[in-house]
Amino acid sequence: MTVHNKTRHCQIVDCTIRDGGLVNNWDFSVEFVQDLYEALNEAGVEYMEVGYKNSPKLLKGSEDAGPWRFLNDDFLRKVIPEKKKTKLSALVDVGRVDPDDILPRSESMLDLIRVACYARDTEKAIELATMFHERGYETTINIMALSNVMDNELTESLALISDSPIDVVYIVDSYGSLDPDDFRYLVEKFRRSLKHKRLGVHTHNNMQLALANTLTAAEMGVELLDASVYGMGRAAGNCHTELLLAKLAKAEYNLRPLLGMIEKHMVTLREKEEWGYLIPYMVTGVLDEHPRSAMAWRASSEKDEYLKFYDKMTTPEVFPKG
Template identity: 35%
Template sequence: MPNKFEILDCTLRDGGYYTNWDFNVELVEDYCKAMEELPIEYVEIGYRSIPLKGYLGEYFYCPDYVMKRLSALMPTKKLVIILDEKNIRPEHLKDLLEPCKPFVSMVRMAIDPKNFKRAIVLAKAVKAMGFQVGFNVMYMSSWKEDASFLDLLVGLDDVIDCFYMVDSFGGVLPEDVKETIELVKSKSNVTLGFHGHNNLEMALINSLTAIENGCELIDGTITGMGRGAGNLRTELLLTYLNSTGILDLNFTKLSYVVDEFETLKANYKWGTNLPYMFSGAFSLPQKQVMEWVGMNRYPIGNIVNALKNQKEALEDNIKLQVLEGKSTFETAIILGGGLSAKTHSTAIKKLASKNSNTCIIHAGARHADTYLNVENAQYFALAGFESEKLLKTIGDVSKLKQTCVYPPFPRKMGTIIPNEIKEFSVELSDINFTSVSVDSPMVIGLQTALDLGVKNIYLAGFDGYDNSKTHFKIADENQGILNDILKRGELNIVSITSTQYKNIKVKSIYSLFQ
């Protein structure tokens, strides 16, 4: 193996897809100290960006004080930031890059091949500011279908310092790496780099193949932390290179920082699984898979089926009867999965029994068995694997006489409806009050209430969530749904149990019996 190559670690940038680009200060300090001691030449510390919608954390914007701190912690390393080309234009560069000059050596650009010509204009402006320029060109596995953008490399050797082949889908094999390198070399003499994703667990062998065929920069992240299935594990590459005698390694420093990120991994659970393997094998976008997996709403089988339908351009083929019933009920009690729906179940059931013109809508199946003996009409808003959870919760399907409600046809995730409940399953005609989600139990439950013509909605069991990544996403989604239903104005919506959600009127269920 040739010795002329360098390693770039991009943990803080790529790992930010899991932490929303926020990292514990002590963790970052330990990471930087390890980088300073390890045989790694470049450290990519995050994005620089114009303001974008929504919350994105510290290492998405990398303020100057962050760059200054990290530079002091890693004085011998070449620091790198990355620009997302789709959001950045030359007129943004002065504000974005002038503060970087004392600290940053290279500016990389994440580039969709279809925007390559536009990226060249941006690159020339970055180069004129005195930075090394790296092109991170995405979707490597699809270049063979149309590599015409590579013709634009001719004459750019003095503009681009490194041209990275990015295996965005994590689906290339060593032979693909070799062929792509030959293709790029036929167009340009620019220094080559490789950024491998690990959907098929090929990141290491693909990176070694890239080195053997002339790539001089290789990306990795600690524990493989990165978008979707993650990346080449920096510690794996270093350990392999140490075993071959190519470099010496301080395993004490390495093991300490790896342990810290393994603790983080136990919470965020990055790494490959069957859906990521499928998306990699068929070059399907990881963003959707990451959202499905991250919400912990769907079983792996459902996600793979959805990806298979996406690959084959198939729509869900199960069409159900549409829920009907305008002006059917005056009031709906919508039950979330929070503990309060069970803790206060006696009072909730008594409240429902006071008026036969009240229905109960379950946003999910968690408390189904608690309410089976209620005489009021009940509806189950089901998504993901809630159908299976419903059957498991109630045990004996003969006890179930309620209506099961599914999202509108066609459903992205496909529909798996157990035979036992098909006879009383219906679907919504549409979701017409929000665009936040079309398949969360909350949105299905609220739309069911609207379609049943209710005027009053009592919420119970929408307690809120802790601050873990999965729960944060669900809580954020639920808050958006609630905000949209409140905008309608014509409904009286009250939470009758304690809730952390904002903007909702709260009234104790026990006060309703006075």
């Protein structure tokens, strides 16, 4: 059945290019990105995160990445000459962005700039996001890896953000290890600590709970919901945009253009690139670990030796935790 009145406040942030770029080193053609923008706009999706706005100067060894890794405003203007209803977003990482690269919003194609950080970097994230806020952007702070943060540290982080001008604060399940009960706990905690902020969620699908977690948050009043078409994102991928849009069932939404995008681009792309439900990613989700060990395993000649991977992951001296 569909969710109705309870989720009318929700907006979708499609992360296919940004998080999916972690899969294919941002090797998306201009045609792909243009088709995706058209599809999202026709589907009624509110935001498209078109890449990272980090600085190549601060991320050595990334010179071979596609143009969505280090977004350039002039290039973006050529790709999307006419912006329609769907707004554009970019993500930056604390320590990897040069504030001088960020134009005032009036001169930029971007509407929303999101700052990803670990809880320990909250002050730096607030400083950056405040700067972008003052340049006219909508802003979010996305706190990553919440399953590995002590509650007292998180409480302090949220208190700092509460007093800042940031618009939206995100709950990020970086390891895909959380379930709907965990999201209920976190949304309640964020709500208590951030009385005047809007909230967002970013989920991963290691245990096939990304949609259920996102819907749980949506029904609790969380407004910004991240997703990717066909789930494309690092490792197990994200909540699927087509599923989320179908379940939210807002009158403005239209599933058909997303099915067209999947038919034209995503099926062949999935044959070439790997994301989604694979046992090593399921194992890191179950164990509440960063997926990097599983990604390395899938890139090795032992990629389908699941018992060996599981044994290594559950033997602390082989892959030390943390």
